Amino acid sequence: QALLFVTQSPSSLSTSLGDIVTLTCRANQDISNFMAWYQQKPGEVPNTSYRASGVPSRFSGSGSGTSYSFTISRVEAEDVATYYSTMWLLGIGLRTSGRTNSQCS
Numbered sequence: 001q002a003l004l005f006v007t008q009s010p011s012s013l014s015t016s017l018g019d020i021v022t023l024t025c026r027a028n029q030d031i032s033n034f035m036a037w038y039q040q041k042p043g044e045v046p047n048t049s050y051r052a053s054g055v056p057s058r059f060s061g062s063g064s065g066t067s068y069s070f071t072i073s074r075v076e077a078e079d080v081a082t083y084y085s086t087m088w089l090l091g092i093g094l095r096t097s098g099r100t101n102s103q104c105s
Contacts, residue, residue, distance in 0.1 A: 004029055008085045012101040019075045023100050025068045025085035037061055037070040038084045046084060080104045 006027040015021050025035065038046040048055065058073040072079055083100045 004031065004087070006031075006085060006087065008100060010100060012103075014103045015075050017075055017077065017104060021072045021075055021102070023070045023083055023085070025063075025070075027066045027068075027087070030065045031087050032065075034087050035061075035063065035068045036086050038086055039079075039081045040084065041081045075104060077104055 004027065006025050008023065008025045010023070013021065023037070027035075036048065038048060040046040056076075058076075059070070060073070061068065061070045063069055068085065070083065070085070080102055083102065085099075
């Protein structure tokens with residue numbers, strides 16, 4: 001079985017309040033939608049970035065196969081964090097695949 005890896009971009013970004021931001025993640029093979037995005041604020045543990053109660057509606061994720069994206073439709077100051085693309089592997093569990101450090105001005 002080929003080694004599974006992904007590439008997340010950008011690795012860092014600087015944005016302004018109200019902007020639209022999109023992060024992308026590409027895998028080297030089909031991961032059958034077992035992709036999730038997590039947000040980690042300074043001094044806190046990672047939290048699911050979408051598909052969970054309490055997650056802002058301005059957060060959305062999409063994709064399939066080998067290409068995935070995560071979008072913040074209107075950036076707010078509280079969105080400054082590190083964002084991780086992650087994959088679930090059967091029998092192994094959660095694997096961190098990439099990260100993006102964000103700043104807002």
